[in-house]
Amino acid sequence: xxxxxxxxxxxxxxxxxxxxxxxxxxxxxxxxxxxxxxxxxxxxxxxxxxxxxxxxxxxxxxxxxxxxxxxxxxxxxxxxxxxxxxxxxxxxxxxxxxxxxxxxxxxxxxxxxxxxxxxxxxxxxxxxxxxxxxxxxxxxxxxxxxxxxxxxxxxxxxxxxxxxxxxxxxxxxxxxxxxxxxxxxxxxxxxxxxxxxxxxxxxxxxxxxxxxxxxxxxxxxxxxxxxxxxxxxxxxxxxxxxxxxxxxxxxxxxxxxxxxxxxxxxxxxxxxxxxxxxxxxxxxxxxxxxxxxxxxxxxxxxxxxxxxxxxxxxxxxxxxxxxxxxxxxxxxxxxxxxxxxxxxxxxxxxxxxx
Numbered sequence: 001x002x003x004x005x006x007x008x009x010x011x012x013x014x015x016x017x018x019x020x021x022x023x024x025x026x027x028x029x030x031x032x033x034x035x036x037x038x039x040x041x042x043x044x045x046x047x048x049x050x051x052x053x054x055x056x057x058x059x060x061x062x063x064x065x066x067x068x069x070x071x072x073x074x075x076x077x078x079x080x081x082x083x084x085x086x087x088x089x090x091x092x093x094x095x096x097x098x099x100x101x102x103x104x105x106x107x108x109x110x111x112x113x114x115x116x117x118x119x120x121x122x123x124x125x126x127x128x129x130x131x132x133x134x135x136x137x138x139x140x141x142x143x144x145x146x147x148x149x150x151x152x153x154x155x156x157x158x159x160x161x162x163x164x165x166x167x168x169x170x171x172x173x174x175x176x177x178x179x180x181x182x183x184x185x186x187x188x189x190x191x192x193x194x195x196x197x198x199x200x201x202x203x204x205x206x207x208x209x210x211x212x213x214x215x216x217x218x219x220x221x222x223x224x225x226x227x228x229x230x231x232x233x234x235x236x237x238x239x240x241x242x243x244x245x246x247x248x249x250x251x252x253x254x255x256x257x258x259x260x261x262x263x264x265x266x267x268x269x270x271x272x273x274x275x276x277x278x279x280x281x282x283x284x285x286x287x288x289x290x291x292x293x294x295x296x297x298x299x300x301x302x303x304x305x306x307x308x309x310x311x312x313x314x315x316x317x318x319x320x321x322x323x324x325x326x327x328x329x330x331x332x333x334x335x336x337x338x339x340x341x342x343x344x345x346x347x348x349x350x351x352x353x354x
Contacts (some may be wrong), residue, residue: 002215004076004141006159006222008229014139014163014218016211021052021166024100025060028125037062038088040111041073045103045129048172053102053127059316065091069110072118072145073254076106078154081145084114088122098123098161104130104177105137105258105327109152112143117157125162129169131181131210132259135188135217138163138239138334146254151246157230167211175295182294183241187266188217190287191237194331196220232248235253237333239264239316240325244300244347247310248293251302263296266327268307272350278336283327304351308344 001017004345015027028037037057041050041091041235046068066167067087069080070080088099108126115124122323126138170178182200189197192317196216221238228235245265256264270287288298300307316323317340324346326336338346 002291004136004215006301007226008141008159010159010161012160012162014165015219016165016167016214018168018211021049021169022056024053024059024164025062025156026056026163028057028062028098028100028162029060031125032062032098032123033043033186034094034098035062035063036091036093036097037100038091038093038097038282039064039100039102040084040101040107040114041068041164042075042104042107043068043108044071046215049102049129049169053100054188057100061244071106072229073106073249074099076110076146078145078147081110081114081234084110085118088118088191093118093122095119096283098125098298100125102127102129104133105250105334108133108138109142109144109155112158112160113155116143116156121158123161125164126160126163129173129295131170131178131214132184132216133181134165134167134170135181136184136221139218140235142228142231142319150250150310165214167207167214170207170210176257179295180277183259183263183266183291183296185213186287186290186294187218187262188220188239189238189290190219190266190283190327190330191230191240191333192224192327192331193217197290199331201293203293213228220344229261236316236323236335237325239268239323240327241269241315243316243324244268244307244321244350245313247307248300250310250313251306257276263291264296264300265325266291268347269300269325270327270350271352272346273328275334275349276346278326279328281329283330286320286330287327300351304344304348311343312340319352
């Protein structure tokens with residue numbers, strides 16, 4: 001078992017290792033003051049791992065209640081979130097009890113936000129079952145739901161008490177869902193780990209390679225979160241490709257999944273940065289090759305004006321400006337502030353492949 005500490009307030013550990021789902025109860029018990037657990041998952045993950053998680057929790061003395069919601073980004077809304085809160089109240093969870101988020105990013109974001117708001121905040125743990133959740137969304141304490149105007153616009157910072165990642169759960173991922181996580185892994189390599197980027201450029205990846213990628217991604221993110229827990233500085237580097245990416249998701253009605261949209265967004269940002277003279281080298285070819293090797297599309301189906309309008313609702317916007325992440329080289333990115341009225345022209349530079 002690998003243990004990565006995240007030194008925030010309160011601090012917690014990210015545990016990564018095969019077979020940890022079977023030990024979920026024993027691992028959770030030391031960080032839980034009560035013995036009632038609300039196990040929250042979507043209908044896909046519940047069928048695959050719900051029984052294992054429940055039995056592991058019950059074996060450690062937890063009384064478990066389960067809430068299952070429809071899978072997919074379309075469920076990440078206020079209505080489904082409200083149902084989670086009602087479920088917690090109906091089962092009379094107290095401030096000593098906890099929420100267990102079993103699943104991907106949608107589950108972790110919504111269950112974490114419910115835990116943040118119920119009784120003004122109760123404990124929760126993250127049990128990621130997708131690559132994207134394991135390397136990104138389960139770490140750092142960002143919880144949220146989507147609004148009609150955009151992605152993750154209602155939420156709270158609420159750090160988990162523990163993250164338990166069993167790489168065996170990746171074996172059941174469809175190729176498209178695995179590719180979503182690969183986009184975020186490639187992103188992490190670009191912003192701070194060229195060795196990870198090289199690893200992800202191997203033609204075939206073993207489970208050991210995936211475990212190594214998870215560990216590297218978590219270490220990079222943990223370091224950024226520790227320096228900037230509230231996302232006002234360096235942590236924003238994790239948003240490489242996300243400003244156009246969130247716009248792509250919104251414009252598609254979330255038919256284009258998060259990882260795929262971020263992959264397209266990274267190409268837009270790399271190409272635009274080079275053409276605008278903000279980057280000393282053109283990282284576009286290397287990023288495109290890595291993404292396409294991992295099964296991701298890189299061509300954006302939307303125009304610059306559409307993307308710029310969608311970005312007006314981006315939570316990274318501050319008044320009339322927005323912080324963009326510029327890749328200067330593989331392994332090094334910087335933040336660049338742009339006025340929102342300049343965004344359409346900037347995106348146009350990134351969309352023009354000529």
